[in-house]
Amino acid sequence: MNNLIKYFNQFNHLSDEAIKAIADISKPVNIKKNQDLQSIGHTCRTIYFIKKGVARIYYYKDDIEITECFAFENAIIARVESLFTGKPSRKAIQMIEDSELIGINSPKLFELYDKFPEIERLFRKIFESAYVDTVNRVESIQFHSAEERYNTLLKESPNVLQRVPLKYIASFLGITQVSLSRIRGIR
Amino acid sequence: MNNLIKYFNQFNHLSDEAIKAIADISKPVNIKKNQDLQSIGHTCRTIYFIKKGVARIYYYKDDIEITECFAFENAIIARVESLFTGKPSRKAIQMIEDSELIGINSPKLFELYDKFPEIERLFRKIFESAYVDTVNRVESIQFHSAEERYNTLLKESPNVLQRVPLKYIASFLGITQVSLSRIRGIR
DNA sequence: TTGATTATTTATCTTATGATAAATTTTGTT
């Protein structure tokens, strides 16, 4: 839990009582490389914190698999379009490496919001921050070339190449694997 | 305020006291067609509710103006990447028609969160919903052709063509005005 | 270690969109 508490403190300080309440609805999850953590069609009822490993969210469009995003250590991952709507998700979360996570039961978490406004505030701030990241991502896709996006990714996550297969990176960038290979070949 | 309260109730019911507290930090704003509501370089300290009119958020990339999004009646608009970070925004909000808005002072709103958890919850839900919309927007840009995106926009906002110049729609779709004209010409 | 599978690169050809310029239409102002 230690890293998780450190992560929380970046957003909002919690009382010991609140930390205990979250610990009570959390449990460790270990998962092997290439396994799905959550599968397509399943409604999101768990928010995960990544202690170790790399995650990606993916979905299918016309039978082609598309990676929506990656998440690394000391970050939270969830399919928010299901978490916040209660609808089944068309997306899955897969762990790209052998991974250790902490799963927080989200229906129980939302119940805690009533008793602990500090917990509601914490997650409000976490998701506001994730929202800002997503807004910035729209900007990066909307009017940057594939090559610019590739270079930006390398700058922001220098180790992504070591840890994530190129085929996943390609669809994340919005291009085919062949195009990515061409862009990489230029230099 | 009536429509605003109706809008709020979609997300979270508020007590009369909470409504009064929000009313006390809100004021009407009227603005002429094509005027900027908030300008580039200015830090977002107001959240707007649109009673009448159409808004867009825009910014510049390499001296080219890009429209990030539109907002119509009975919606909220704010430059969240500034609202939530406190940093000056590289973006502006412009009203595309003569408009009537309600401006809510955001520093004061955030202070209300301490006294009224119900208000914090309301805005948490409002922005969670906006976050989900943005996640869906990433998906629409990431792997759909310009023509698909145009058709989706028409389906989602059938009256956008009547109210918004095509040059704004083009950059919103991530293409040039000339390309949009070509796509429209096909049918 | 070997063979099979999967990932990545390279090559060729096609296509959607960009850049630029010019023509036309619409809108706004006097």
Place this chain on the structure above:
DNA sequence: AACAAAATTTATCATAAGATAAATAATCAA
């Protein structure tokens, strides 16, 4: 109404990325 300015369309040529196929490289399992 008439002019000017702005928005939209049309045309031409250039280019980045898609589709497909095949070659090579890396990974995995027996």
